[in-house]
Amino acid sequence: MNNDNLMKLAEDLVSFGRKMGANQMEVTVNEGNEFSVDVREQEVERLVQAGSKGLSFRLFVEGKMARSSSSDLSKETLEKLVVNAIDRAKLSSADPFSGLPEKESLNVDVEKLGIWDPAILELSPEKKITAAKETERICLSDKRVKKSFGASFGTYSGVTYLANSNGFSGSYRRTACSSGVYLQSGDEPNLFDEGWGDSSRLLANLESPEEIAKKAIHRVTRLIGARKVETQNVPVVFESPMTAGLLSFLYSCINGNNVYLKQSFLEGKLNEKVGNDLVTIIDDGLIPGAAGTKPFDGEGVPVRKTVVIEKGVLKNYLMDTYSARKLKMKSTGNSSGPNNFYLAAGTSTPEEIIKSVEKGLFLTGTIGFGMVPTTGDISRGAFGIWIEKGELAYPVAEITISGNLAQLLKNVELVGNDLKFKDSITGPTIKVTEMTVGGK
Amino acid sequence: MLSMNRRDFLRKSGASLAAGITSSLWFDLLADGSIPTNSTALFTDRFGVAPEDMKKILEIALSKGGEFAELFFEYRILNSVRMEEDIIKDSSENVSLGVGIRVLKGIQTGYGYTDDLSFEKMKQTALTAAAIAAGYSKPLVADLRETKLKTQVYDLHLPFSEINLSTKVNLIREAYDAAKSYDQRITKVQSSLVDEIQYVTIANSEGLLISDVRPQVRLTASATAEDKGVRNTGYGNAGGRVGLGFYQNKMTPAKIGKLAGDEAVTLLSAVDPWAGEQPVVLGSFQSGVMIHEAVGHPFEADGNRKKTSIFWDKMGKQVANSIVTIYDDPTIPNLRGSLNVDDEGTIPKKTMMIENGKLVGYLQDRLSAKLMVMEMNGHGRRQSYQNNPIPRMANTVLAPGDATPEDIIKSVKKGFYAETYQGGEVNDSGKFTFSVNKGFLIEDGQLTKPVKNATLIGTNVQILNEIEMIANDTQFFLGTCGKDGQSAAVTAGTPTLKLRRMTVGGRQ
Numbered sequence: 001m002n003n004d005n006l007m008k009l010a011e012d013l014v015s016f017g018r019k020m021g022a023n024q025m026e027v028t029v030n031e032g033n034e035f036s037v038d039v040r041e042q043e044v045e046r047l048v049q050a051g052s053k054g055l056s057f058r059l060f061v062e063g064k065m066a067r068s069s070s071s072d073l074s075k076e077t078l079e080k081l082v083v084n085a086i087d088r089a090k091l092s093s094a095d096p097f098s099g100l101p102e103k104e105s106l107n108v109d110v111e112k113l114g115i116w117d118p119a120i121l122e123l124s125p126e127k128k129i130t131a132a133k134e135t136e137r138i139c140l141s142d143k144r145v146k147k148s149f150g151a152s153f154g155t156y157s158g159v160t161y162l163a164n165s166n167g168f169s170g171s172y173r174r175t176a177c178s179s180g181v182y183l184q185s186g187d188e189p190n191l192f193d194e195g196w197g198d199s200s201r202l203l204a205n206l207e208s209p210e211e212i213a214k215k216a217i218h219r220v221t222r223l224i225g226a227r228k229v230e231t232q233n234v235p236v237v238f239e240s241p242m243t244a245g246l247l248s249f250l251y252s253c254i255n256g257n258n259v260y261l262k263q264s265f266l267e268g269k270l271n272e273k274v275g276n277d278l279v280t281i282i283d284d285g286l287i288p289g290a291a292g293t294k295p296f297d298g299e300g301v302p303v304r305k306t307v308v309i310e311k312g313v314l315k316n317y318l319m320d321t322y323s324a325r326k327l328k329m330k331s332t333g334n335s336s337g338p339n340n341f342y343l344a345a346g347t348s349t350p351e352e353i354i355k356s357v358e359k360g361l362f363l364t365g366t367i368g369f370g371m372v373p374t375t376g377d378i379s380r381g382a383f384g385i386w387i388e389k390g391e392l393a394y395p396v397a398e399i400t401i402s403g404n405l406a407q408l409l410k411n412v413e414l415v416g417n418d419l420k421f422k423d424s425i426t427g428p429t430i431k432v433t434e435m436t437v438g439g440k
Numbered sequence: 441m442l443s444m445n446r447r448d449f450l451r452k453s454g455a456s457l458a459a460g461i462t463s464s465l466w467f468d469l470l471a472d473g474s475i476p477t478n479s480t481a482l483f484t485d486r487f488g489v490a491p492e493d494m495k496k497i498l499e500i501a502l503s504k505g506g507e508f509a510e511l512f513f514e515y516r517i518l519n520s521v522r523m524e525e526d527i528i529k530d531s532s533e534n535v536s537l538g539v540g541i542r543v544l545k546g547i548q549t550g551y552g553y554t555d556d557l558s559f560e561k562m563k564q565t566a567l568t569a570a571a572i573a574a575g576y577s578k579p580l581v582a583d584l585r586e587t588k589l590k591t592q593v594y595d596l597h598l599p600f601s602e603i604n605l606s607t608k609v610n611l612i613r614e615a616y617d618a619a620k621s622y623d624q625r626i627t628k629v630q631s632s633l634v635d636e637i638q639y640v641t642i643a644n645s646e647g648l649l650i651s652d653v654r655p656q657v658r659l660t661a662s663a664t665a666e667d668k669g670v671r672n673t674g675y676g677n678a679g680g681r682v683g684l685g686f687y688q689n690k691m692t693p694a695k696i697g698k699l700a701g702d703e704a705v706t707l708l709s710a711v712d713p714w715a716g717e718q719p720v721v722l723g724s725f726q727s728g729v730m731i732h733e734a735v736g737h738p739f740e741a742d743g744n745r746k747k748t749s750i751f752w753d754k755m756g757k758q759v760a761n762s763i764v765t766i767y768d769d770p771t772i773p774n775l776r777g778s779l780n781v782d783d784e785g786t787i788p789k790k791t792m793m794i795e796n797g798k799l800v801g802y803l804q805d806r807l808s809a810k811l812m813v814m815e816m817n818g819h820g821r822r823q824s825y826q827n828n829p830i831p832r833m834a835n836t837v838l839a840p841g842d843a844t845p846e847d848i849i850k851s852v853k854k855g856f857y858a859e860t861y862q863g864g865e866v867n868d869s870g871k872f873t874f875s876v877n878k879g880f881l882i883e884d885g886q887l888t889k890p891v892k893n894a895t896l897i898g899t900n901v902q903i904l905n906e907i908e909m910i911a912n913d914t915q916f917f918l919g920t921c922g923k924d925g926q927s928a929a930v931t932a933g934t935p936t937l938k939l940r941r942m943t944v945g946g947r948q
Contacts, residue, residue: 040746048551049552050551054555065529071538072537073555088605091605092530147748149868184868189750189901191869193869261525261630367871367872368864368897370875370895372862374673379894379895381873398899400715400943401945402945436945438945439943
């Protein structure tokens with residue numbers, strides 16, 4: 001259950017800050033418990049179990065902000081940090097856009113969000129170890145799997161408390177569990193690493209060891225024998241986790257902070273057509289049981305459903321209080337980042353999408369960092385399966401893909417029906433008209 | 441008794457609350473402007489954990505049959521200040537305090553941590569970590585004997601933890617103004633200073649007790665240039681385990697700002713690369729990232745012990761062109777990855793990985809060294825007390841050759857020159873990619889047009905064998921490396937070098 005002492009600690013520190021000269025103050029306390037087990041070659045290799053607490057705050061003195069955080073929750077340390085922060089704030093610059101959000105009432109029943117599952121707390125360490133061992137055992141029984149980097153199982157439970165000087169005081173708790181395995185296939189020098197993992201707020205929604213093992217085996221073995229292809233421009237089909245990767249890049253382009261700093265190619269494009277009709281992109285923090293669901297964001301602003309792109313038209317950015325004020329808009333409850341940020345599902349099955357491609361790339365993995373929000377440019381290492389005449393023909397690796405997000409949004413040709421809310425950024429399989437594949 | 445110590449200290453620190461904001465430290469500066477280098481006293485006096493308590497906790501940690509136990513105490517203060525839109529927008533002070541308790545048995549690790557240093561809470565945490573070994577044994581813990589550091593590889597004179605905010609703001613502003621005024625096409629600038637001081641005390645069941653005080657600072661500027669609807673961002677940064685003097689003598693904030701401005705403006709006229717295989721020259725400015733990612737990781741001992749690195753069975757074999765020598769040296773003074781002692785209490789050594797093309801060593805932590813029956817070399821590192829140590833790089837270096845950068849560029853008829861990077865990634869099988877922020881086309885032995893949107897892709901085996909020429913102009917790249925979910929401050933240094941062929945990705 002929630003710990004009233006920590007709520008009180010937050011509220012008391014707000015009062016202390018006000019007394020010492022802060023005009024506004026906000027305190028967040030997080031308490032968490034983690035357990036994780038790593039199994040490799042059927043032996044427990046590492047077991048971690050710990051509980052921790054942390055407090056962070058920000059305060060404002062005449063529009064000047066300073067922040068602080070501590071894992072040392074002694075009154076003496078916290079009060080010293082407040083005094084230091086007030087002194088630092090005074091040396092900072094006044095910023096008319098800074099400050100706490102206006103008070104908004106929470107119209108959400110926290111207990112109905114489906115993000116707390118007592119079954120996760122009750123799961124014994126032995127069962128977690130068994131699940132990890134079983135996942136790995138199934139994988140190792142497939143002769144095509146050469147090595148296991150290990151399987152793991154983890155659980156987490158935590159509570160967040162937030163209090164501010166505008167009278168907000170709230171808390172919520174959540175659980176999470178995760179399970180995964182990472183494998184190697186192929187023969188030297190052509191080795192392939194791949195795996196699969198699943199996570200969930202609710203134990204019952206977590207994929208079983210059998211399901212995880214099956215997906216991991218499929219993912220690592222389908223790359224065996226991969227080759228390079230000639231450099232060419234072709235249609236690309238994004239497997240659903242790859243669509244999520246593209247969306248996380250899009251998030252950095254519609255995140256209010258990058259927009260007001262003009263570090264996004266989508267700055268100044270509100271109400272313009274930035275994608276084609278198939279593209280509808282939403283952030284919804286209230287989907288029951290989803291990874292990014294929560295009652296309020298890191299500033300105590302209630303989360304909500306925000307349509308970012310509707311049938312290709314840019315409708316909104318995702319903002320915290322500060323960037324919203326800079327953009328003369330309203331916070332969307334995104335101070336903690338994306339809540340559940342997704343591309344709305346279409347009607348095609350992934351199989352139909354692949355069938356529609358005469359020659360192209362089915363993209364299953366990328367490595368590297370080449371995505372620039374300012375320009376929308378994308379350039380990354382890639383691997384996947386080559387498509388010929390609508391069929392998955394052979395695996396390809398050591399290639400690059402490059403393109404530009406502005407173009408890709410306009411070039412989405414097909415959207416799959418395979419959307420799942422497992423991660424806070426998610427999307428279905430999609431097909432785009434053309435990207436450059438760099439190879440030989 | 442424990443709480444007496446703590447209260448006693450707090451009374452003293454309470455009295456100093458009014459002393460102002462120059463310091464959040466619990467030590468006084470020494471007469472020469474530096475700070476004490478031993479933190480054992482900090483954990484004993486400030487947090488009330490005396491060596492005899494540490495010994496008791498170690499005994500509890502071994503009470504279920506573990507073979508080795510270790511305590512990692514950490515107290516870290518991280519400060520940051522950020523300037524944006526011509527004003528100081530944000531400053532923060534972040535305190536991290538806790539102990540990590542590790543128990544080893546065979547290949548197994550039990551790990552627990554707590555941010556509460558009361559004896560009772562540490563005892564509970566020790567029992568949790570102990571549970572990895574299911575048995576009972578009478579624990580043998582040697583008496584703790586403190587080892588004093590013999591060398592000092594950090595500059596602790598005028599450390600940033602002791603520098604007042606207005607001095608930091610001046611440095612930030614100098615970098616900011618230099619970037620902003622570099623060119624009228626610069627539309628946005630950000631500048632920030634992040635500094636930390638980390639106090640570490642490590643005690644283990646073999647009787648080791650050792651402490652380290654580690655400074656770290658980095659001043660960063662980024663600039664966005666805009667012209668005719670084209671926008672690009674450039675970066676500059678410098679720092680290390682240094683004090684205020686570094687920015688006065690070695691690398692001025694104005695130079696950092698200019699680097700950012702210059703890169704942003706240069707990219708305005710940049711073209712896309714020629715995609716496909718071609719000769720590639722890696723410039724010395726930042727290509728250390730390539731040495732770190734493509735070459736360093738497979739030499740970390742854990743992947744070799746688990747036989748997942750491609751090099752696990754290649755000790756003593758020729759794995760690179762014979763002009764290639766690569767080592768990791770945490771003892772180079774004042775670099776971002778420098779260490780007096782690693783996070784397991786081992787004094788680090790310069791460790792050769794490839795000597796004249798031959799594989800000669802791995803970067804070891806305690807667990808891998810023991811299981812592989814090899815010597816430790818001080819590369820066991822961890823992100824914080826919440827993480828168990830793993831083998832990591834510190835300062836990785838590709839040794840210089842006898843060419844000059846000019847010879848190298850002249851030798852390429854048509855190819856690509858990589859100068860700055862956004863990052864790189866390598867998987868255990870050795871496949872890597874680097875994203876180049878700024879590069880150049882090489883045409884007839886000369887750098888011609890600037891290039892953006894390029895990706896370099898290949899495998900580590902291939903790259904080691906494709907190194908054809910090495911120059912003598914070594915520079916270090918400042919990085920933060922991620923592995924197994926833990927980040928570590930590192931540098932990597934390389935001279936300009938030429939790869940016979942490499943795949944360059946870009947648009948057609």
